[in-house]
Amino acid sequence: MTETTTAPLLSIRNLVTEFRTESGIVRAVKGVDLDIESGQTVAVVGESGSGKSVTSLSVMRLLAKGVGSITDGTILFRGRDGQVRDLVQEPETAMRRIRGNEISMIFQEPMTSLNPTQKVGAQIAEAAELHQGLSHRQAWARAVEMLSLVDIPEPERRAQVYPHQMSGGMRQRVMIAMALACNPALLIADEPTTALDVTVQLQILELMRRLQREIGMGILFITHNLGVVAEIADKVAVMYGGRIVETAAVQDLFDRPSHPYTRGLLASLPTVDHAARAAGEVARLRAIPGNVVDPRNPPAGCDFNPRCAWAIEACRAAVPPMLPVEPGHATRCIRWSELDG
């Protein structure tokens, strides 16, 4: 334990997480480095098998016992008391005090994350009672206050209903209220708007932005949607095959994508030329060929090389290091400077 107040809120170094499966050990996260400051939103973007969710579960130490484990690296977290702890080494009892209190998490599916047999007010109050030592009555008042904070109309009445009596958007608001009930320093949001309609997604993103301004927590935002990244993130890490392949401030990433995978993702988003269509043209997207990497069977060298138009022999020989592109912007591609040529 070291005492320092200038350390980042969360600092992940060389994180490696593995799973024991029928077909042997699968390495889902292969050496991730990531920093998050208070009041900052860092988006981790990736497709299935990229390791983005496993990274967030590793921070929470929510890997299934005997199946998944962190085998290398450090996760330094600066707590409310200013102490920096390595979450990889913390005993489970200490993690229980941190989870839901100093670090909270919200998930994609609010229905399966809420207890269907308990009133939503009681579920929010539980966290406040457990971690903040509030009385039952105080905790209930805190729950109503939180429901009002996340813009749920008639919070006193809504605290008395069960999750199934609410819409998907309302349930996600309840999840956020529960996650923020103890004023966490870090909120981990794993695809929190993916199951929602776009109109409700916009409401939830606005809500998260506002609450961050008011509470000042850091947010680790896991998503596959580059549009959502542009809406919410300050900083972005693009993951592929268990590694970060590019990281940059959000504007720099969209202005100067410097990894063929990032470029491929951006190019595969539909854009329409209505004039060309009117002239009878049937447009095509620039799709990335092949399939997303199978973590059980990764290629040699750069994980993206089998799908990459720029791949050369050296890309198959070794995993490329992170190379600086500009201050705060790095890419795991040895040919990044040639991509525009």
Add this chain to the structure above:
Amino acid sequence: MAETLVQVSDLKVHFPIGRSLFKDGVTLKAVDGVSLDIARGEVVGLVGESGSGKTTLGRALLRLIEPTEGSVRFDGTEVVGLPPRDLKALRSRMQIIFQDPYASLNPRMSVGQIIGEALHLHSIGTRADRDERVGDLLEKVGLPRTAAARFPHEFSGGQRQRIGIARALAVNPDFIVADEPVSALDVSIQAQIINLLQDLRQELGLSILFIGHDLSVIEFLCDRVVVMYLGHVMETATAADLYTQPRHPYTRSLLDAAPVPNPRAKRDRIMLKGDLPSPINPPSGCVFRTRCPFAIEACAQVEPALETVGPRHAVACIRQAELNLME
């Protein structure tokens, strides 16, 4: 303009809920008076939030769900009320592609059996002919002929969706309902399937009803777009008009809500409050009025009719003439 292939008039699909011997129950009006038509070779997009009735409408067109009222004419033949034998014959001309490529393929059947089943059911060709046709279809959707002997679990999500598409194409349909066929796929795989659909449509001249919620995908693929809300059509227009000159407040708010992959795109948005109301107890008058920032008293009184506002552009809003949504 090309001839009309599918013509839907005032279609209603109502589901009784909670009805029993002792209870009257209520009615869920999933589709409540929808009219639209699809020309030969045309791709029409159907958008709306969950609960808008878009999937129910798509299935009712093929009579996978029985319509309660109204008419669906397919190439001149009335589909609603058609006897089973005639319906089976017609079904070889109308097919569906589903959203979930994991749930929609039988895990115990080989890919060859899955694709060949419809050929078998419709007694098309000899066994050898059918095997040949299955191989051709696999190649058409970008899979090797040898895939026929393998089983669905051996394939990725994108490959499974290719199998689902090959199955739909097996009987040479004129019309396909594609129900969110790329929504469950990874971003980089979505683009491959979108390109495949573009190829097939060009090569086979298919008419497609493309159901989706991703507005950029709909804009890319569709000639014309129908916007649904709570079982009603709010607006319909060519893709170019709908995206550049929306006339219905709901269309504008949907376009505004879609996240744009550009951090500099700071826009004045119409942000909707709350969620879609329950279709069991829809608002009176215009069903959108409870979330509409422009609603006035009159909106609660009358159910707005679809009014033509331009070439192939119609809007169901009593205030459409006075609203300027382009600002």
